[in-house]
Amino acid sequence: MIYRKKTRQVNVGSVTIGGNAPVSIQSMTNTDTRNTEATISQIKALTDAGCEIVRCAVIDQQAAKAFRTIKDMSQIPVIADIHFDHKLAIAAMENGADAVRINPGNIGSSAKVKAVVECAKANSCSIRIGVNAGSLEKDLLKKYGVCADSLVRSAEKHVKQLESFGFNDIKVSLKASSVPLTYQAYKKFSQTSDYPLHIGVTEAGTFFAGSIKSSAGIGALLLEGIGDTFRISLTGDPVEEIRVGWQLLNALGIRRRGPEIISCPTCGRTEIELVKLAEEVERRSANLKSTISIAVMGCAVNGPGEAREADYGIAGGRGVGLIFKKGEIIKKVSEEMIIDELFGILKTDNVE
Template sequence: MSINISRRKSREISVGTVKIGGDAPIAVQSMTNTFTHDVPATVKLIHRLETAGCEIVRVAVPDMQAAEAIRSVKQQIHIPLIADVHFDYRLALAAIEAGADGLRINPGNIGQDNKVKAVADLAREYGLPIRVGVNAGSLPKDLVKKYGVTPEAMVKGALRHVELLHSFDFHDIKISIKASDVLVTLEAYRMLAARTDLPLHVGVTEAGTLYSGTVKSALGIGMLLYEGIGDTL
């Protein structure tokens, strides 16, 4: 018995050579757990991920050493690389200049609007997309005060960040909106999918131990994909 799933219509963007959204197949991503500045270990792990079928890889960029290592890592891998940056916008700028194919940021913790603008301007110049990543545990205080830690607060937080990037004429955006609670995550994505045509990266954050994390992720991601929500995972 075949199951016909009608996927949500979304805008298409590109992460390096990989298309996300539109009519493109759902792309599989993973993240390294190495120190990014340890180039041999990072490259070795990415090669294993490539062999397993990973199409896009994300690396942590907690400091300038990691940002600068992206150049060497990129020279030795065959799939697009996304830099995961928090707090310091200068790390995002350095990662772009080092050859990252995309960024994952939370504009709310990058700093003042002018710093977000600097990142958006350079990303547009280099032609790479930004993933707005919102987690239930780091929502803006005003939204938490008004809505609590709820799907509504998560969606409003994500769309607030998107509007900020749009105000800087940046439009190559995808969104992730995650909570450790599967039901909260599901409802947040459903609400978000109804309010924007931007491509969505689906997943469950802080899923827990190997066993519980696998169950939570499979349940959450599986249900969203069954409902036609999700362009990459």
Template sequence: MYTRNETKIINIGGVQIGGGNPIAIQSMTNTKTHDVEATVNQILTLEEAGCEINPGNIGNSERVQKVVEKAKAYHIPIRIGVNSGSVEKVLLEQYGGVCAAAMVESAKKHIDLLEGMDFTDIVVSLKASTIPLAIEAYTLFAKKYAYPLHVGITEAGTLYRGTVKSSAGLGAILSRDIGDTIRVSLSDDPVQEIECARAVLQSLELRQFGVEIISCPTCGRTNVDLIGLAKQVEERTKHITKPLKIAVMGCAVNGPGEAKEADIGVAGGRGEGLIFKKGEIVRKVKENELLEVFMQELNQIL
């Protein structure tokens, strides 16, 4: 089994993937490409949101040789994209339908073609809209090839369901140490894809993008508007790039202890609350002053 540390290193416009490099985040523009201004503006918006790579397409096999020649000349890698919905008919007949083995065999045909042209700056994706199929395909490929993998659950759906489905699939694959670059595929603004991808990588502790907020789900002991407080803290801290763990807890009795790994936290009580750092209480304040005092203490850390 090839893991991320062992895959071939590929350079994409200055972004290196494979060989244990940080997992890169991709997306695609959804503008009409003839509208250059709109397309460029969306690319810049995606870049600002944290997108690092934007892939393109080759076309049919007759164009491959010309594409390879240009790719060699300009040191541009080629991504082989296998989709469960577009596996060649002959392979579907051979394997009795869509399966991981058929998808890997499809990728092999394209790899053999490129390698036959002495081209090995290759990235491969084996996307499926079914999570178990995607997991199996990526795992099977990683056992056979050391080419870096672009991981994604294709056509995941709308914002909420697509985020859940992508997170489940990406988490399962990445937790096997498989995958060098990812894309979340949502029927929504591509910027939402970047936000979800960053959250997935940070949740798995594969990348760090600034603040991580942990908050309790509330219970009968909660005597503060914890949901509202957590949302305000999230909004007030989303610009912070320093890696910090922030806790928003609903119980002043257990909160500081349960979230002692947090760099700073706030715990609500009855009419008052606590500010704590690394589990140690540093201030007790009135409930209506809780958010602002918390921000003051946070700014001291920053």
């Protein structure tokens, strides 16, 4: 059992962040926000994959105005991602954005930040203070360099600024591309603040490297009970971010969505095309929402035992496979037919 730090709650549209609310999964579209058809299509794909909050870049007033159409068509809350221009934050909120992500340090003067806050109040929007190691204030860099203290001091300064305007619907992120730096900054900030945290490793990389870096950093924080919402940042299709995110929550036992695939690592005892079978089971079960476990085992040492422990399982060798259900062998088939037979059984059992 993981003990989660109790944070205050804020709302991003229909999704509650912090407190006892479930840890939520986010992503960001990589379409041109001004292209509403492409953006809405990608948001639908993300939603189908299990995304619960989505963020869109706002690069100009046309993109801000596009939020009205995007928001009307989205089934999940939509956040406006803002840099430098406070007027874009205001326009996006006036056009339906559920929240904005800003770095107050690059928004400009206190008056501009206050204008964003007043608009957020008027439109019931929350604000994420997004601090990044790559865009820290010059005075902090000169005094401390790029370190956890710099990230924390930057976040604390911006939180106090928003609080001075009577605003508390805040969540905070302190991201870096370094896993140790990210971990240290979030842990340090969490010790003195009860604002909910959006956690993640920024600029994590491509699917392979980014999945590892993100899982290491986010997983370490979640195991310590730190983090209320997160994004796996990957270079590529954002739908993959959601798949990795749910696998991480599944692995940590925090939340479940979709099947858990159990497969052995293969060795010299394997006498069945295990890699091919495991990849095909994973591919065909990708859209299932049921939290069943499916074991794909390849030899007589651990195979039958592991397959019996799972809700469903296949095990075999020398071209022959066994299909298990709840610990019982229910079918013996050829290796070529084992996948089709397994998914035929799942369909018969109404596993969706």
